[in-house]
Amino acid sequence: MIVCHCQNITDRDIDAAIDWMRASDPATIITPGKIYHALGKKADCGDCMPLFLSTMRSNANIEFPATLRALRDGQARGSRP
Numbered sequence: 001m002i003v004c005h006c007q008n009i010t011d012r013d014i015d016a017a018i019d020w021m022r023a024s025d026p027a028t029i030i031t032p033g034k035i036y037h038a039l040g041k042k043a044d045c046g047d048c049m050p051l052f053l054s055t056m057r058s059n060a061n062i063e064f065p066a067t068l069r070a071l072r073d074g075q076a077r078g079s080r081p
């Protein structure tokens with residue numbers, strides 16, 4: 001399914017980019033911009049962002065790294081004044 005019509009990016013392209021980024025760096029934060037960059041493309045109009053984001057969220061490898069989840073939950077705040 002085409003997700004981004006401007007750049008002809010499919011849901012499979014997005015999944016492949018996410019899987020590749022997660023395999024390359026388990027701690028990376030994956031953003032739409034990084035996916036465009038990994039695919040050698042650049043966002044144009046941005047109309048695809050809602051579908052682009054929901055496609056990203058449906059990939060099991062999109063989860064934040066455990067260390068960042070701890071920050072969000074306030075578990076790692078004890079190290080700073």
Ligand code: FES
Nearest residue numbers: 004006044046048
């Ligand atoms: S539809 Fe994706 S940038 Fe335009």
